[in-house]
Amino acid sequence: MRLKDRVVVITGAGSGIGRASAKEFAREGARAVVVDINLRRAQESVEQITATGGTAIAVETDVSSAASVQSLVKRVLATLRRVDVLINNAAIQVNKTVEATSVDEWNRQLAVNLGGVFLCSKFFLPHLRVTKGTIINMSSVNGFFVEPMCAGYCATKAAIIGLTKGMAIDHGKEGIRVNCICPGYIDAGLAEGYFQAQPDPTAARTAAGKLHALWRIGRPEEVGRAAVFLASDEASFMTGSSVVVDGGFGSGLPP
Template identity: 40%
Template sequence: MRLTGKTAVVTGGASGIGRAVVDAFLREGARVGVVDLDERAALADGPEFTVVGDAGAPRTWQRVHDQVVERWGRLDVLVNNAGYGIRASVTDTSWADWQAIVTANVSSVFLGCRTAIPLMREAGGGSVVNMASVAGHIGMSERAAYCATKAAVVGLSKAMAVDHAGENIRVNCVAPGTTDTPYFAKISAHLPDPDAYRADLAARQPLGRLGRPEEIAAATLFLACEESSFATGSVLTVDGGMSVW
């Protein structure tokens, strides 16, 4: 029960890695709120409250703030997990797609932290865990916008770690490799040979398989709780060895 008495908000918490994080936090005693675009999934049992909305929109975070203040009066942990990727080089990425992915992957982190950090300051401290990616520190073919935005998450996290260390607020990142989630299954289902695509991606990792959401959640839990009390500005890479090739 490493999060007993703690309050946490998880974005993109309805499925995949986000849902695994929510489940892990609940098992460890936290009171959890979820932010997600998917109303049906977000209303699943478990979280204490759900804000259905875009994590990249300021109005969504005003609703989160109001829920946290009304229900808990404090916030201890924020996990900025919401985001997505597109398959395209720079020249194949439209301006609309670029703006959308920056909003989803970077603006959501900025807005979440801008909302959470004052609440954590009032509570005497807290922990922010931002979901980066192995794509944030290696180049990947046809992932230009995704690589750029995940690198931005790392840079933003390091800057915030410096700015708020004196307030007992830690800011860290988890950098997953390719993880077997419902979103991954959805995008691969439209390919000519989904099984071959999956096998190719698994082969990119020295461990020879895709990650599991609960493995990424375990890393997130570590950075959220007091076991990692001396870690801030860190990037915990959980990628099956992909980045060491």
């Protein structure tokens, strides 16, 4: 077990990549804090983890709210006494052009996707300093390659790459490593929402698979395992990195 007794806080872990990551960390012996705005889904993740012998708690949190994040930090410290790994994974995706995006949709997407990384990092950093812990931010290949109808989402994912490097530089001397993961299409909530927003969702899903050299979209646990590696001592000289887990996105043969 590579992460025995370490405490990992994973935002957006009531679904998709976050839930799969929580399971992978629990399999490596970590105690998982499953954070989500949707408490019922967070509790389902916890049930799945404990059913296989893992340790996890669910905490309802809105990562876009400073008060909510501060109460999460208090709860983690009161219950588990420490934090070793923070995974900033929660995000939403507005599948619209900038012109069609309402001001409220724009502000919400920015507040969750980028503001959530800022707030969770800001309020967990004093405690990560104690454990010489690590932060993993969930970016996307959309941080490098943009696609139609999600300009605002792609902008938040590009910004996370910059924020990751900035935090890595500021906190490296304290022994805190900060990296991000850039997944290709993964069989999880946000990709599904994108397919559903296309005129023919089934065709969109098939075409998306063929954008990858491996000719398929990825599985959430394939991202979770990369997160485990980044959090482990095996990645001790990695910081400020954008780790691409994308099945060769952009290099697939045309269908």
